[in-house]
Amino acid sequence: MHRVKRIAAIVMTVIMLAAAAGTVMANNLNDQLESVQKRMQDQQSRASQAQKQVNSVSGQLKKIQGDLDGATAEYSTIQSKLTYTEEKIEQNTEILAKAETNLTERSKVLNKRMRDIYQNGQVSYLDVLLGASDFTDFTTRMDILKRVVNQDITLITKVKAERELILQKKAELERDRAAIEQLHAAANEKRLAIAARKNEREAVLASAVNERDTAEQAYQELLETSRQIEQLIRNSQSGKGGSTSGTGIMAWPAAGPITSPFGWRTHPIFGTQRFHSGIDIGADYGDIVSAADGGVVIYSDWMGGYGKAIIIDHGGGISTLYAHNSELLVGEGERVRKGQAITRAGSTGYSTGPHLHFEVRENGSPVSPMGYLP
Template identity: 35%
Template sequence: MAKRSRRLVWIGWLGLALALGHDFASPNVQQRIERLKQSRESARQKKRQVLSKLRQVRSQQRAISEQIEEVERAAEQAQRELLRIQRNLAQTERELQRAEGELKALEARYQTYRRQVWQRLIAFYKSGHSGYLGVLLDVESFADFLNRLYFLQRLAAHDQKRLTGLRQAQRDILRLRGEIWGKRERLLSLQAEQRARQGTLRRQLAQKQRLMEAINRDRRMYEQSLAELEQTEREIEAMIRRLSRPLAPALRGSGRYVRPVNGPVVSRFGMRRHPILGGSRFHNGLDLAAPYGSPIRAVDHGCVLFAGWKGGFGLTVILDHGNGIQTLYGHCSSILVSSGQTVRRGQVIARVGSTGLSTGPHLHFTVYRNGQAVNPYQVMGAAP
């Protein structure tokens, strides 16, 4: 979208520049003023279109900026939630390790006490008693029997209570371990969800940032186009004001011409393949090669109609020599005259450069006669 818009603006700008070039050379001042007014209206129309596009782009920029802030806030919240889950997960892992340790300790205590009970029974057996019954029967009196019975009952109850308590503690810890494992699994699931959400948010943020970069490029392009169109409008208005003042007879050209630069002609008037835009296009002047900074001279007496930037011609000077003849000097590196100034034949008005649509230092030289670009040789003979 941005490339197509940039191309359309550029084509529109070139078209406007060419239209202005035609207007500089109208045979009748009033006609030239009318054409300039049409060009001004065209520039204003294009400016309105660019302003509309610029407002749309700025609105999109604000919307995307708000979306980026929203995604960034969500990403920060997701990061905080992930850190909280990771802290809980670390605490759960520690709880699980403690439960495992307690379970192993209880199992060891249970086995130790169980061995003690068996060792006691073995000791009874080795002493000649057949377990608890032998202890009860090997008595000398009934009182001794009752004492032994009471002792054995207390011992058995203690063993049973101790073993039952250890088993219950084991069951409690196993239940707690199961709860901790369940909590751990839930936290792991939440951690995976948060990481997946972070990945989604990162992709959304990257996509919106790329979109913002494209919108920023479009905005800069439209702002540059707007500045150029406003400059064009100001230049057209200045030319209209200048054309409203008739050219003094003393400033008219003599009809005797000098070469604008000392250099060979490298591209002639007529159809040619455009060196930058490609395709077969009409070349409305001559290209004369010369070193960068070489002096560019007025081919005859005249008045400066325009001195400034002119689209694809870059830095440009346009002279009015009267009698329907104007000359254009394009791609300058610097301009040494100003609009409205009078110049003499051979006066240095600019320096050779490569501004605008140019492949290297040279002078683009166009001659207009009664509003039409003509072959310079038809007007100037062998001068160029």
């Protein structure tokens, strides 16, 4: 009996120990689970925060390009003010020179008049009048005296006015010269800002070209942008009627040579294969880029690694894309004709020098432009 009780006690102890161990294990598992969940939440929070803070290569270039465009526009404004002020100085200088010439001539006449009075003595106007022999002579002398007096008054007034004009113009010139110095300083400051932005842009691009990870990121972004373009074009073309202003025969959008063809090419540093969805046409900054065919502009804005870009829908599933521009001359929804100026060539986005990236797409997918160009 005692033996049975001992066995029962042992069993109860084991059960209690097992329950306690289970509780501890459960608590440990719960703690671990909560710890893992907390770490996951922290990681998600960190990833979300990082996603907000991280700028893609395209985002960096867009910001830098915006700052560069702003600095360039301010510099152009300052240059316009500078030109206007310099023209104003030139005009005031001419007026001042003419006024000084007039003052010199009138001063000579006035000085001669003063010398004559000094040498001959001051003649009493009353003596001149009383010396008249008759009334007619009196009237004549009165008229002559009036003319002399008026001439003296006019001469003195003009000399005084010329002197005041000279003083005024000299003061204006001093103000203009001070303004010129300020404008020169402001222009120099903007030039330095532009140079700094260009250096920053070149540094980002150098990183994109020479660092494998950044280059791969840039390439993947371009692929994603290309897919977005494809979807954008398909969405734009869906539901449209058959009306089109395209001729089906395209003209060259720029006059330069092809610097990079359509299709697969090898990365110059890493040796990896890269797909080039269009052709690059050589162009200088500011060169006019023309519409390859008539159509409707369905996109006109910054487009990731493509920089400032335009897409034209020509109808019949055909569209063209023009990228890396410095300036966009037409907006979304505008109908353009073949050969119309639509952009100015540049080097925005993933570009190491000014050129035009030109694409032809059939139903959104890139095809060789050479099949459409003469």
